[in-house]
Amino acid sequence: MKKIMLLFVAAGALSTMPAYSQGLYVKLGAGYALPMGNQEFLANDLTVTGTSINETQVRTSYGKGFIPTLGVGYMFNEFIGIEVAASYLLGSATEAEQSGPLLPGVDNMTINASSKATGINLLPALKLQAPLNEKLQLYSRTGLVVPLGGKIITDITSSVTQDGLTSNTDQTREVKGNMTVGLAGALGLNIAINDRLSVWAEANGQMLNVWAKSAEVTAMSVDGADILSSLSVSNKQIEFVKELNASGNNDYNPNGINESLPYEQLSEQVSFHNIGLAIGVAFHF
Numbered sequence: 163m164k165k166i167m168l169l170f171v172a173a174g175a176l177s178t179m180p181a182y183s184q185g186l187y188v189k190l191g192a193g194y195a196l197p198m199g200n201q202e203f204l205a206n207d208l209t210v211t212g213t214s215i216n217e218t219q220v221r222t223s224y225g226k227g228f229i230p231t232l233g234v235g236y237m238f239n240e241f242i243g244i245e246v247a248a249s250y251l252l253g254s255a256t257e258a259e260q261s262g263p264l265l266p267g268v269d270n271m272t273i274n275a276s277s278k279a280t281g282i283n284l285l286p287a288l289k290l291q292a293p294l295n296e297k298l299q300l301y302s303r304t305g306l307v308v309p310l311g312g313k314i315i316t317d318i319t320s321s322v323t324q325d326g327l328t329s330n331t332d333q334t335r336e337v338k339g340n341m342t343v344g345l346a347g348a349l350g351l352n353i354a355i356n357d358r359l360s361v362w363a364e365a366n367g368q369m370l371n372v373w374a375k376s377a378e379v380t381a382m383s384v385d386g387a388d389i390l391s392s393l394s395v396s397n398k399q400i401e402f403v404k405e406l407n408a409s410g411n412n413d414y415n416p417n418g419i420n421e422s423l424p425y426e427q428l429s430e431q432v433s434f435h436n437i438g439l440a441i442g443v444a445f446h447f
Contacts, residue, residue: 184237189247191362191442192230197223198367199435209261222256224279224314225368225436233285240293245303247285251312253278270323279434281312283368285346299352307346307368313338314432334381337374339432344370352444360444367437374402374430394421402429 200221207218233247255278263270287305294300314337321330350364379398382390390398396411401424408414412426419425 184239184243186236186447187234187444188447189231189233189235189245189362189442189444191440192228193364193366193438193440194228195226195367195436195438197226197433197435198437199223199369199433201433206260207258209259211262215262220256220258222277223433223435224253224277225251225370225434227251227253227278229438229440231285231440231442235289237289237291241291243289243291245285245287245289245305247287249283249285251279251281251283253280268322268324269326270321272321274319275316277314277316279312279314282310283312283346284308284310287346291352297354299354301350301352301362301364303346303348303350303364303366305346307344307370309339309342309344309370309372309434312372330385332381332383333379335377336380337377337432339372340375340429342370342372344368344434346370348440358446360446361441362444363439363441365437365439368435370434372432372434374432376401376424395423396421396425399424400427401425402427404429 200223206220209216229249229251231247231249233245235243235245237243255276257274257276259272259274261270261272265271285305285307287303290302290304292300316335316337318333318335319330320333321328346366346368348364348366350362350366353361353363355361377400379390379393382388382393382398396419401411403410403426406412406414406426406428408416410426411420411423413419
């Protein structure tokens with residue numbers, strides 16, 4: 163009799179678990195990430211006057227910004243599953259300024275730079291889940307982050323005053339990175355609404371460094387006149403390399419720079435480390 167009662171109790175407990183404790187699901191959500199592991203930005207805040215100099219270091223990580231996410235997963239049982247998601251980074255801008263008589267013979271010079279990243283990240287992961295009751299489930303997600311097709315966009319505006327005349331230059335530069343892999347993870351809470359719908363909220367983060375592959379000036383004007391077409395290839399394209407030598411298209415070449423080829427420059431490592439919060443919904447099948 164006691165065994166029969168225990169079977170009924172166990173059956174009742176199982177009946178209160180969500181119908182989607184295992185099986186296929188699709189998730190949709192969005193969040194915002196803050197920078198972590200900051201690096202020095204391309205320009206510091208610098209102000210130079212006739213009597214003083216003030217400089218502040220500007221640091222950033224390009225992983226910050228608004229991040230919508232779409233993913234699909236499968237729970238093998240109520241405790242373990244796998245998930246593959248794609249996120250799109252709508253990066254927040256980092257800004258810096260330099261101003262003052264920065265060059266000899268220049269009365270005043272102001273340089274404003276604004277830089278941000280965009281791109282798609284692929285996020286394959288192992289998901290571990292701990293049911294608290296029939297409605298609440300704690301979960302962790304541990305896996306990789308693989309950037310696909312991202313770029314860093316930097317807008318630079320400079321104003322130079324010399325002998326009473328002012329000239330303004332506007333430039334947009336795009337940097338693309340090499341293929342790489344980083345680490346990503348999350349801790350979250352899943353709340354069951356009904357048998358097919360749940361709401362989730364999580365704290366997440368990633369560790370990702372990307373080596374620059376190439377850069378290109380995509381827009382340039384002086385005092386409102388477009389001059390991009392007049393620039394040589396070497397003046398508007400950069401190929402990032404691991405080593406500079408006398409045979410490459412760089413300043414070490416004794417024959418000089420070949421204007422019809424991209425200019426070579428040592429590769430730069432860019433931080434995309436971040437930590438953030440996200441919310442969303444999941445549809446279970």
